[in-house]
Amino acid sequence: MEGFVSTGLIGVSLGVQYALLALGFTLIFGILGVVNFAHGGFYVFGGYVAYATVHYLRAPYPLAVVVAVLASGALGYVFELFLLERVIEDDLSTLMLTLGLYLVIVTGVLVTFGPESPEFAFPIRGSWRSGGFYFPKENVIMLSVCAATIAAVYLLMYKTDFGRALRAMADDRQVARAQGLRPRLLFPLAFGLATALAGLTGALVTPILCLAPHLADPVLATSFLIVILGGLGSIGGATLAAFIVGIVEAYSSVYLGGSKGALTLFIFVLIMLVIRPSGLFGREVHGA
Amino acid sequence: MARKFRSFLRSCGAAELVSIGILVLAFGIPFLSSSPFIGSLVTQILIAIPAAFSVYVMLRMDLMTFAVPAFMAMGAYSAAIAGLRCGITDTILLAALSFAVPALVALPLGAMVLRLRGVYFVLVTFLLAQITQLVLFETPQFTGGSNGLAGMPATTLFGLALEDNRSVLLLAVGLALVAAIITTALTRHYRQHFAAIKENQVLAESLGLVVWHYKMLGFTIAAGLAGIAGFSLLNMLLTAHPSSFDAMSSVNYIAYAIVGGAGSMLGPVVGSVVLVTATNLFSTRGEYSPGFLGVLILIVVLAMKEGIVGTALRLIRNRARRREFPLAPADMPYLPVAKSTAAAERKAEN
Secondary structure, three states, X not given: OHHHHHHHHHHHHHHHHHHHXXXXXXXXXXXXXXXXXXXXXXXXXXXXXXXXXHHHHOOOHHHHXXXXXXXXXXXXXXXXXXXXXXXXXXXXXXXXXXXXXXHHHHHHHHHHHOOOOOOOOOOOOOEEEXXXXXXXXXXXXXXXXXXXXXXXXXXXXXXXXXXHHHHXXXXXXXXXXXXXXXXXXXXXXXXXXXXXXXXXXXXXXXXXXXOOXXXXXXXXXXXXXXXXXXXXXXXXXXXXXXHHHHXXXXXXXXXXXXXXXXXXXXXXXXXXXXXXXXXXXXOXXXXX | OHHHHHHHHHHHOHHHHHHHHHHHHHXXXXXXXXXXXXXXXXXXXXXXXXXXXXXXXXXXXXXXXXXXXXXXXXXXXXXXXXXXXXXXXXXXXXXXXXXXXXXHHHHHHHHHHOOOOHHHHXXXXXXXXXXXXXXXXXXXXXXXXXXXXXXXXXXEEOOEEOOOHHHHHHHHHHHHHHHHHHHHHHHHHOHHHHHHHHHOHHHHHHOOOOHHHHHHHHHXXXXXXXXXXXXXXXXXXXXXXXXXXXXXXXXXXXHHHHHHOOOOOHHHHHHHHHHHHHHHHHHHHHHHHHHHHHHHXXXXXXXXXXXXXXXXXXXXXXXXXXXHOOOOOOOOOOOHHHHHHHHHHHHHHO
């Protein structure tokens, strides 16, 4: 029973970090209509920027997280503004551009830091104990920061004019433009915001799990899975789907072993994509 | 007879004929050079070409596929299992098998996934590639799991064992040539059907084209082409291993087709030659090669949409036009149609 509950807790903690990652991915798709193949790249980039700040500049870890968020946000902003914006109306071209950026980021990280995972550990160790359960402090801190950020993204998207403008863009680009909203101003900001979220996840999660250049691939695959399951572009759907994927992953890896759980999820999502391309909670599908 | 032959040649198309010609000439390479570097490079190029053709065929229908490694794996594993378990070593039989198995699997898959378009098709094919790799890992009794299938016996052609490097290279040339002929037959015969689907699928459908039918055909053949590439890879490595068919490796094949130019069949050929050669020249600094590929993709998407072949053709046409109309403005569109109607009018007057 205890094992069952602890596995559930692992699932929830996976779910929170996946949610943060998938939020960025789904924002980019919903608002810009771009499938961001570089999302895993930004995750790894964030992790390495935090590592470099701690390791080379001897900065405290919280400051390193802030630097990682700003750096990945800035990289995303500049990439959107100068490159992606030129072909924004063409689905396949934007997809190829993010693929190119992904390859460049991963190669840059690999060449700068080498293929081995560096020693990058969370500064706070130990765990709290209550009623027979252990709560590692690092996980609890990571979880609360992730949860707070998710809440902040919700507030930003639903309670501010900026969020309303972004959601209007996602709803109908033509009408939003006719109302005076400027995509050239909003798109880079939205892309930068989303990549900053990926960088934040990387900076928070990699010291707990592990940091290596090749992590970008599985991270990308998981974001794909979650975002398709929740409905491409849907913010609530992505959050819920992240918890489903996290919990399924935790239980299947403990009780089934190997990658059977991942395989089941992939096949489930494939079938869903075919039957209902809008996902569990997506409202509308354009171009399917 | 001569006229029939000429009209056959015309229906094949210039780019297609040049591609096939290049591959026929490639038969001579093992007799010109015995350097192992050249041999390995050319074999890698010849494996890349059928895979890039698979991407090219799908791009003709405005669909970008990430499923090439999945179908390559099916081709390679079906040949490896036939060779190891059933003792089949006949090259022609194995090649046919590596084409047929992915094509047959593509039939039910196509019925499912071809309803999707644009980014949704990209996502679903990416998932297919992921699933295939996971299945390979999870079925060790059948596919060897993470050990892969090793010790493939040398294949035979008409009873002759193909063992040395030269015959491996010749076999790769032959497979690439077969893939080129299949691609030519498909894309030239259904040229207008594919063009109609690419330009405007809804309009094509409303004009009576059974779009579903041709998409299915294209998807099946593209799967078979990838299977041939998989068999070719198996012949070089003599092992089938899941790591050769990583989902992200589909990026390479897409890059070969797009950087070369997806507008004509020569594009995937040129793209494979240029990019595989470049990656090999970088081989002492192998970690840079994905980044190099990434930068090339960025450049092609932003600055030369038609890829190497398309851009080169445009430059040549512009020069020809400059000679014909020296005073024409630089941005005047090139209209070969106008010229041919003018010639037809002149003919009618006479």
